[in-house]
Amino acid sequence: EPEVTQTPSHQVTQMGQEVILRCVPISNHLYFYWYRQILGQKVEFLVSFYNNEISEKSEIFDDQFSVERPDGSNFTLKIRSTKLEDSAMYFCASHPSGSIDYEQYFGPGTRLTVT
């Protein structure tokens, strides 16, 4: 069964460093998302991406964040200058063309630890 994959599973970085989190969505899906979950808190929407552009972003997704689909399979989240409060699980999700079905399928996540 097709699934969303994410790499790395765990990333440790120092404050101020840039990180890139990678995702491979399910191959026939057209909508892509990033969410994050700080330990013990709710899953929060960061950004949605469709047709090679951002369709919506949250207040969390400030100028330090960017997303890209560099080729036909990868979808990346870049944090330019990490802060301690960026430490969280980051989940990528995708769903197919959304005419009747809006079910999102989540990847296993990347645990980002900023020290």
Next chain:
Amino acid sequence: QKEVEQNSGPLSVPEGAIASLNCTYSDRVSQSFFWYRQYSGKSPELIMSIYSNGDKEDGRFTAQLNKASQYVSLLIRDSQPSDSATYLCAVGTYKYIFGTGTRLKVLA
């Protein structure tokens, strides 16, 4: 601010019993509702979606939606210890708003 509310629990039920999980949402025009299961340290796993008022059944799971009351619920029949997890309610079409989740413990 759109909100999705869930009782954080834990909700403890004996093995074989019915677990009932509830969720309310604030955005009256919401059209799409989802239940996810999340084991500790893992990602959300889709259980069910529901879009219309009424009940939707899938195996041991039944989702119930009442848009007039802005309420969605999940029933788990014949609960098993492996059902012990946090259940997340999500509302939205392209952007999900999640609740904080209800922790379910099924006691063997």
